[in-house]
Amino acid sequence: MKKIVLLALCAGIVFGANLKDSEFFKDTNSTCPIKFIDVFKYPDWIAVLEYKNGKKVLFSSAKQMFYYFYTSKPKEVVPLKKMYVTDYKTKELIEATEAFYVFGSRVVSFSGDDLIPFGNLNDAKEFANQNSASRIFEFSKINKKLIDYLD
Numbered sequence: 001m002k003k004i005v006l007l008a009l010c011a012g013i014v015f016g017a018n019l020k021d022s023e024f025f026k027d028t029n030s031t032c033p034i035k036f037i038d039v040f041k042y043p044d045w046i047a048v049l050e051y052k053n054g055k056k057v058l059f060s061s062a063k064q065m066f067y068y069f070y071t072s073k074p075k076e077v078v079p080l081k082k083m084y085v086t087d088y089k090t091k092e093l094i095e096a097t098e099a100f101y102v103f104g105s106r107v108v109s110f111s112g113d114d115l116i117p118f119g120n121l122n123d124a125k126e127f128a129n130q131n132s133a134s135r136i137f138e139f140s141k142i143n144k145k146l147i148d149y150l151d
Contacts, residue, residue: 071144
């Protein structure tokens with residue numbers, strides 16, 4: 001069992017290193033502004049806010065991104081271009097507004113209880129059934145109260 005966990009951790013570090021070198025993440029600070037960890041240490045959970053001025057802010061999970069979105073008071077107002085989360089099944093970045101978020105499962109992120117994003121509703125349902133999840137939320141149903149509850 002220890003070998004499996006070690007292999008998974010090594011694969012995550014290698015995948016994270018390759019992802020970090022991609023053009024999308026070029027010249028981007030990889031430290032989560034909430035948890036202060038390098039997001040590429042846990043690449044399966046990366047979330048991103050992309051602003052219209054080209055700046056990207058990376059997060060260690062969807063929960064941290066939403067927390068920042070609802071609570072930060074920026075020094076300057078820059079319109080948001082897109083929000084991204086990592087699809088838990090495909091490990092690819094997807095638009096956060098189109099994702100389905102599994103709530104209350106046995107699977108937790110580095111940050112503890114979290115919202116687990118999927119690009120496909122059937123994938124979210126399958127995961128929820130396998131991991132005793134409570135609910136599946138669409139983006140429009142996620143609010144500050146839910147994020148505060150997860151903390």
